[in-house]
Amino acid sequence: xxxxxxxxxxxxxxxxxxxxxxxxxxxxxxxxxxxxxxxxxxxxxxxxxxxxxxxxxxxxxxxxxxxxxxxxxxxxxxxxxxxxxxxxxxxxxxxxxxxxxxxxxxxxxxxxxxxxxxxxxxxxxxxxxxxxxxxxxxxxxxxxxxxxxxxxxxxxxxxxxxxxxxxxxxxxxxxxxxxxxxxxxxxxxxxxxxxxxxxxxxxxxxxxxxxxxxxxx
Amino acid sequence: xxxxxxxxxxxxxxxxxxxxxxxxxxxxxxxxxxxxxxxxxxxxxxxxxxxxxxxxxxxxxxxxxxxxxxxxxxxxxxxxxxxxxxxxxxxxxxxxxxxxxxxxxxxxxxxxxxxxxxxxxxxxxxxxxxxxxxxxxxxxxxxxxxxxxxxxxxxxxxxxxxxxxxxxxxxxxxxxxxxxxxxxxxxxxxxxxxxxxxxxxxxxxxxxxxxxxxxxx
DNA sequence: CCATCTTCTGACCATTTGGTCAAAAGGTTA
DNA sequence: TAACCTTTTGACCAAATGGTCAGAAGATGG
Numbered sequence: 001x002x003x004x005x006x007x008x009x010x011x012x013x014x015x016x017x018x019x020x021x022x023x024x025x026x027x028x029x030x031x032x033x034x035x036x037x038x039x040x041x042x043x044x045x046x047x048x049x050x051x052x053x054x055x056x057x058x059x060x061x062x063x064x065x066x067x068x069x070x071x072x073x074x075x076x077x078x079x080x081x082x083x084x085x086x087x088x089x090x091x092x093x094x095x096x097x098x099x100x101x102x103x104x105x106x107x108x109x110x111x112x113x114x115x116x117x118x119x120x121x122x123x124x125x126x127x128x129x130x131x132x133x134x135x136x137x138x139x140x141x142x143x144x145x146x147x148x149x150x151x152x153x154x155x156x157x158x159x160x161x162x163x164x165x166x167x168x169x170x171x172x173x174x175x176x177x178x179x180x181x182x183x184x185x186x187x188x189x190x191x192x193x194x195x196x197x198x199x200x201x202x203x204x205x206x207x208x209x210x211x212x213x214x215x216x217x
Numbered sequence: 218x219x220x221x222x223x224x225x226x227x228x229x230x231x232x233x234x235x236x237x238x239x240x241x242x243x244x245x246x247x248x249x250x251x252x253x254x255x256x257x258x259x260x261x262x263x264x265x266x267x268x269x270x271x272x273x274x275x276x277x278x279x280x281x282x283x284x285x286x287x288x289x290x291x292x293x294x295x296x297x298x299x300x301x302x303x304x305x306x307x308x309x310x311x312x313x314x315x316x317x318x319x320x321x322x323x324x325x326x327x328x329x330x331x332x333x334x335x336x337x338x339x340x341x342x343x344x345x346x347x348x349x350x351x352x353x354x355x356x357x358x359x360x361x362x363x364x365x366x367x368x369x370x371x372x373x374x375x376x377x378x379x380x381x382x383x384x385x386x387x388x389x390x391x392x393x394x395x396x397x398x399x400x401x402x403x404x405x406x407x408x409x410x411x412x413x414x415x416x417x418x419x420x421x422x423x424x425x426x427x428x429x430x431x432x433x434x
Numbered sequence: 435c436c437a438t439c440t441t442c443t444g445a446c447c448a449t450t451t452g453g454t455c456a457a458a459a460g461g462t463t464a
Numbered sequence: 465t466a467a468c469c470t471t472t473t474g475a476c477c478a479a480a481t482g483g484t485c486a487g488a489a490g491a492t493g494g
Contacts, residue, residue: 038341040258044452054473065452116340122399123333124255133402141403164420167400168389175388182339183384185350186358203381207428261482271443
């Protein structure tokens with residue numbers, strides 16, 4: 001069902017551009033497929049079809065299915081680490097935590113496939129991201145936990161367990177991507193609307209700030 | 218590597234018992250495999266091997282891989298619904314919510330595979346549990362939400378969004394099964410210990426009760 | 435002990451799938 | 465335009481996998 005007249009469209013484009021565009025197309029298609037069907041459930045053919053290319057062409061750019069998956073994962077992990085930035089000990093948790101929640105929820109809304117792929121990867125034993133977990137992500141984790149401790153030391157926050165607080169923040173925000181389907185069904189929505197995300201922001205912010213003894217103002 | 222001398226061991230056992238034991242063995246092995254590798258990533262052979270039976274024997278009890286998966290899912294869903302019971306409008310949220318959190322966390326600790334299979338199923342579009350979601354689970358959901366509303370009406374709880382409160386409870390407790398690996402790595406633990414679960418109970422209870430304006434005593 | 439039912443299992447098969455390859459086609463550069 | 469890249473693609477292959485089947489082995493009831 002790939003109706004695009006590729007040959008016609010591709011005439012006269014420089015090679016570098018072709019390469020970049022094809023790779024983008026493939027990665028994008030792969031992300032969707034992997035999110036929907038998991039690594040094992042995804043076939044190279046289905047990715048190729050979704051990208052509008054013949055299968056060997058996909059294997060031409062990425063040596064193997066695993067290589068493609070790794071490439072997709074890499075992109076995702078970078079996106080992942082971004083949202084964790086901008087939590088600083090100097091900022092007051094009142095704004096910092098709300099901002100973090102907003103950012104994480106936005107990520108769940110805008111990049112649900114990334115979240116799903118990451119979740120499935122962890123779920124199944126993190127065979128491809130073990131190292132990233134132990135290295136960069138752990139550092140980020142420790143830094144963020146340190147910020148929480150600093151807030152506690154300054155009396156800006158009750159002495160709650162900082163590690164588990166961060167786990168809870170991750171879990172509750174990420175679930176708006178991973179379990180969006182369940183939420184849709186249970187809320188009787190066709191799609192999660194902005195309203196739903198606003199409600200999520202409000203509830204989560206309230207639970208965290210009030211629950212940790214941060215004045216909400 | 219299946220070293221069990223089956224023939225010797227199986228002599229003299231009545232048929233019904235054999236049947237029951239084999240089915241149990243198979244389902245148990247399947248649950249592990251599906252949790253670790255997902256539906257597509259699991260082979261009937263691997264289940265058979267883990268159950269200590271030849272492959273055709275597995276297909277003898279369950280007509281197909283899909284049939285076996287459905288059987289596993291059914292068990293899981295029943296387990297699932299159980300923990301949601303025992304939230305009643307008459308009870309005070311102070312004890313009821315803590316009890317719920319404890320129960321859910323215990324479930325994550327004791328049956329992580331069930332949780333993982335369910336999570337993966339939702340993640341990938343719930344192809345096999347759509348109906349259960351729309352039927353029994355939605356009813357349970359609505360009932361629980363109604364309990365929250367009743368608490369709010371009685372002034373036992375601040376007027377928070379009850380649907381999202383339940384989502385958050387689910388997400389944060391379930392993550393102790395689904396993302397246990399990530400937690401282990403980030404906490405530098407070999408395994409999650411009782412202490413970790415105690416900390417989780419304390420933090421979650423605090424966030425929810427204090428965050429929702431329930432007096433903690 | 436015999437007839438009958440259930441369980442077990444090696445051998446086999448059709449399909450799917452990741453991956454290869456050679457050759458054609460398109461693009462680049464002098 | 466000619467020599468030399470890179471990209472595209474149909475045809476093909478070996479391995480893995482879900483599932484079948486016929487017949488052996490075990491259990492049951494009279």
